[in-house]
Amino acid sequence: MTDVVLNGVGKVYPGDHRAVDDVHLHIRDGELFVLLGPSGCGKSTILRMIAGLEEVTSGELWLNGGVANGLSPRERNVAMVFQEGALYPHLTVGGNMMFPLEVAGGDRAESRERVAELSRALGIHSMIDRRPGTLSGGQRQRAAIGRALIREPSLFLMDEPLSSLDAGLRTELRLEITGLVRSTGTTTVYVTHDQVEAMTMADRIAVLRDGVLEDVGTPEQIYQDPATVFVAAFLSSPPINLLQATAWAVQDRGVVLDFGSARLTVPWDDARSSALISHHGAPVLVGIRPDALVPVTGGAEERTITGRVRVLEFHGQDWLAYAEAGIPTVDAGSVGTRPRARPARPASGGLAGRLREMIGRPAGGQEPPREEHAGHHRRSDLVFRAGARRPERGQEVRLEVDLERMMIFGMDGRRITAVRR
């Protein structure tokens, strides 16, 4: 039984750079758990703290029911694979996989049998006598995974193991890794910035931003029911439409979301309407995924937005259309930004300190956005999947909004109703 608990874990690097801030996570026994987020959000730092390669600055890290903050990497029985799996160049694939077993002093015949079995499962049995230098990138990663798994670690950690491979190989190997770790039942923590990799492989995903945990859940939960604007936008390709509206509670109708040139109504029998009452007269953020906007002829006024098609893009299985609807869209990256991602202590004197201060502040001497900030507005297009009813460029379209799938957030970027987990 191997579970991992992060209880308020934080990491501050020298120079007072806070890379991870008060993270609470429970990774369950046998889970394939993915840490997902953009570059620099602290994913690798968390993985390295679990491995014991990086000291935990604050909070507790629990492994198998015991506090592990002070344990050495060796005492943790974890195996790790990096972006470029490290192999001994002078040893063959078989030799590399045998090595950890030899160090542990196991029975030689038994070890050989284990290497043969695992190399078959990884599809590298036919190259067992070759050296790493003669293998392709994908084959080398397979060998590195084999070497990591051969000793049956209680915890398997992978840091972007597929990012140096081409798209075809990535798809192939991600299926194999998923199959392998599921069949062995090894608790696995997998770091990636690739949302497709995360969605297709994970039992559960933790989404990080600037060292802070934004959301945790199954792929379906965090896609369909994201906790924040950031998570909704990060997992949306094509990008989610993020619009600002003012909420008005109207007797006999429901809560009207006023976008200026369009209005949508959340009826009173919709559970979200009661949460919206407290936002009466105030701005909210509305997220609509491109496939929740459907071109219609007719359609009820309180469910539709009208726009003019500006651009059409062919994407193979369907077309994406961009329509100007006269509604300013909001940049998801600027919503709910937290000042705590900056250095923990203000930069002191000296050139480096002054540079750090300058870089951390927007041009023009303005103050950085506060947590309550609405985000940057830009007049932009609504993106929708055109499907079979593909409009012409320049055509006016009525877009029916799937109100059930529309997401409503406060100006702090959090959903106005509690997410289900």
Ligand SMILES: Nc1ncnc2c1ncn2[C@@H]1O[C@H](COP(=O)(O)OP(=O)(O)OP(=O)(O)O)[C@@H](O)[C@H]1O
């Ligand atoms: N040894 C270090 N000393 C100082 N700062 C560090 C160190 N390692 C990482 N950082 C900083 O901590 C933050 C988090 O880094 P980390 O590598 O954990 O992010 P990441 O999400 O894994 O990013 P990437 O996907 O680019 O590897 C970054 O701002 C990074 O610059």
